[in-house]
Amino acid sequence: MQRRTFLASAAATGAAVALNPSLSMAQGANPLTAKWVGPYGGVPAFDKVKVADFKPALEEAMAKNLAEIDAITRHRAASTFETVIAPLEDSGRMLNDVSTFYGIWGSTMSTPEFQAVEEEMDPKLSAHNDKITQNAALFARIEAVYNSPDKAKLTPEQQRVLWIYYRNFVRAGAKLSPEAKARVAAINTELAGLFTKFSQNLLADENTWIELSDADLAGLPEGLKAAAASNATARKLPGKYIVVNTRSSVDPFLTESPVRAAREKVWKAFVNRGDNGGATDNNAIISKILKLRVERAKLLGYKTHAHWRLETAMAKTPENAMALMEAVWTPAIAQVAIDVADMQAIIDKEKGGFTLEPWDYRFYAEKVRKAKYDLDMNEVKPYLQLDKLREGMFWASGQLYGFEYKKIEGLPVYHEDVTVYEVTRAGKHVGLWYFDPYARPGKRSGAWMNNYRTQERFKGEITTIVSNNSNFIKGKPGEPVLISWDDATTLFHEFGHAIHGLNANATYPSVSGTSVARDYVEFPSQLNEHWLPTPQVLSQFALHEKTGQPIPQALVAKIEAADKFGQGFDTTEYLASALIDMKLHLAGDVTIDPDAFERDELAKLNMPKQIVMRHRTPQFGHVFSSDGYSAGYYSYLWADTLTADAAEAFAEAPGKFYDKAVAKRLYEDIMSKGNTVDPVDQFKAFRGRDVKIGALMRKRGFPVPPGA
Structure with a gap:
């Protein structure tokens, strides 16, 4: 949740910009x-x-x-x-x-x-x-x-x-x-x-858990069993096994558990957060928020809240955002239909005797991946050690931006899990990076970046302080924390926000770093995801937890071959949320029943019944815990259009993703600029032209529209 005065500009999700205060501490002062x-x-x-x-x-x-x-x-x-x-x-x-x-x-x-x-x-x-x-x-x-x-x-x-x-x-x-x-x-x-009430209700539901029986644990990988035991121990339930009601705990279970009844139990608890009736139900709150937003928009002279919100975005109008989403939605659900047919074929071959349901999707998607590409992501996970990947992020950013990182001891932190690093370039101090990687009670789910202090030169040289926050499950002392490929991608994504802040080079704090348009701020972070699968990172930092050997090239080749697998699912579950967000805020001055609206509008969109929204309406914190992403969840797709186009600039260069000339342009035209220059002009300066949608469609394996 954003906490800031009006005078500080919008930044990345959850960011809280802080500037050096001017007061000295008096005796007994707060x-x-x-x-x-x-x-x-x-x-x-x-x-x-x-x-x-x-x-x-x-x-x-x-x-x-x-x-x-x-x-x-x-x-x-x-x-x-x-x-x-x-x-x-x-x-x-x-x-x-x-x-x-x-x-x-x-x-x-x-x-x-x-x-x-x-x-x-x-x-x-x-x-x-x-x-x-x-x-x-x-x-x-x-x-x-x-x-x-x-x-x-x-x-x-x-x-x-x-x-x-x-x-x-x-x-x-x-x-x-x-x-x-x-x-x-x-x-x-x-x-x-x-x-505030919405956030607290959601946090309360995310602080619940699903207890697993011995039967539920059957066939579960030992690492997930250990995580379930660790989750229970952390909540003073020794000898028990639980799945915490957060994405970082639920998704791996749904992917790996062969026990269908257990998957259904965990899935239903997760998708119904904020939607269970009682004290933590968010539906009535959402209806009030929507009513108040449209009333405010009309007072301010706008047709809807969406029109008010997008006026300052790159998209400019809801119609432009909707046009992009609709262009991608049709090929996305078409790909889902193909993938579902492949999964159902496996179920039928195994004589499962059931039709694929949402709680089955991740489990059977992995079977299809293995069948089509001979790729079992469980073979990849032992090479994805959190600490090694962090070193890989550091190394890649050093190659692109000249950053060096040194762990600092002795600085105050708010929890023992937090570590601090000094960031320098050519021996000069650039800023500090705080890392809070593990889940715990009282911490909201997901991953995000914070600005503790923004770079500026207005009142002398002030360097930035940024942080990254995740919800990985803490392992036993001395054991490496292994994460999934998706989680590794998210790790690089959020670090991209931090890099954006660390590269800031502005005079005035209100236009420095990540203080940019909502549908532009995700561009640098999404672009940073592209350095994870580069051979340079994988060969040096994707090292086996036991042998220390780098990930085999044959396994890397399988990952590359399966690169576009699952794009139908990923795009559809995300876009469903983005479309419902926009439709809710274009509905005007009507009383909305969130559950009914979600159900009816998804039916109109021909939403595949095997998938649910990534963030169902009663748990959609991006949209209802602040105004931050309201009528703006489309931003990830808008930014990914920029991202895919920019990534092709690297792919086309002689040095590929470590090409020095392209990296220099990226720093000078985008990463250092903050909001000192209109984002449209930033991208045009970097790419030499306006953005095109063709790269986005190629990235996702969808048909490229004529003229794109």
Whole structure:
């Protein structure tokens, strides 16, 4: 969940941007509002965090922020970039700092005590943002700078920063009547409370588990049995075996378990998160969120929430996003039909006596993969050691961007699982990378990147601090943690977000690093996935857990041959979520029953009955735990269109994915630019032309449309 003031731009999922605060720590001051001290320009004092400090820290930081805004509006000098926009860039530092701690505790260290703070403070934080964006005197000064002929004298980056402030204030309601402003503010406050409740309900359901009987364990690989035992031990259930109700625990079980009844039991628990009735059911919350969003959009002058959201995206309109999704949907479900027929043939050959169901899909897909490509992913997993793959990510980023990494001991961390690395380039400090890899109670599921501090030169050279967070199952002491190929791909993906932040080279923090359009921010991360299967990474870092030998070339060849296998499933389960997200936010001012809407709209799309949405509506945290990806889950496909095209630029180069000339262009035109340049222009500068869809279709093994 994003925790930030309005004045910080949107970044990667779950990111919480923090800037160096300007206050010194007084005797007895709240440690959360104190200046970050120590090496590397200061680091977060995670060892001093107490839940009881969050409320007073947030209140102190909000008060300071409002005082800073008041000083800008009362300044007697003429409205210029230096008297209005520059002070705005310098404001809210303490609040951003506290929000870093707040976001980390909300996503990785949540407890009932902390959740009580969230329920009280999230609406107050929303109201605080509205006090700023609806401040008439402040907007008048921003507008004066925006309309001044002197704007032409500003640097290109300053002009973009000014444009972003003006645009964001207008989109937040700065030009509305007092009555409309009040209603927008009330909606935002109510939404903040609903987002918090949705997240807490989902976390509660994800903190449940499915206990396995001896019969359920039959035929399960020893590694998954050990993980199930470890999960139980961590929850004070010694001698038991459980599957935790999160994707990182459920997907491997569904893939490997030969016990059909056990698969069905685990699958049903997982897909019904947030949809079980009772205190943690999210359906009523979703209906309220959708109603409030469309009301707010209309107050702001937009037809729907989707039209409001996409105005600042690369796609610009919902129609453009829908056109891309629909172009890919048809070949995706066509491929699913082919794959399902292959799976059903195996079931029938084995005299299974049943029709393929969603809880069977992953298990039988692996049988088809083995039959078609002689590839058993269980043969691959012993070569995928988490620590070795982390070293591989480091090495690849060093080849592309010149980064070097050194593990740092002694810095404060919020949990013993977290490790910290200094990142340098040519001997110069670039930033810090924090890694939190393991699942635990109180940590939300999935994987994500955070910005603790954003790079800037506005107030001197300030380096970035980024983190990656995953939910791998922690192994026994001394034993390597083995992960799946899909999880390894996700690991490289999230590290791509971190690299984007580490490569930042901007003057102003609001346009630095990952502070880019929602449907562009996934582009650098998806591109980074392409370095995992390169021969250079696999030969050096895909090493067998016992022998230390690199993955055999014959096995690599099988992985390459099966590269497009499963694209029908992957594309369909993702696109179903993206399409339902967009359709929900294009539905207008009607009361929506989320379950019925999901069922009816998927039927219209001819959704294969053997697949469910990757994120069913009652558990769709991307869309309903904040405004972050609402009407924007299509972004992954939009960004992957850019990704596939950019990947072909490397594939066509003499040095392939380690070609120095292409890597240099990637850094100069995209990775370092942040939001200082329009993303359309960034991509055009890198590729020499606009993006084309043909590469995306080739990547997924789908027919390429004429002219693509």
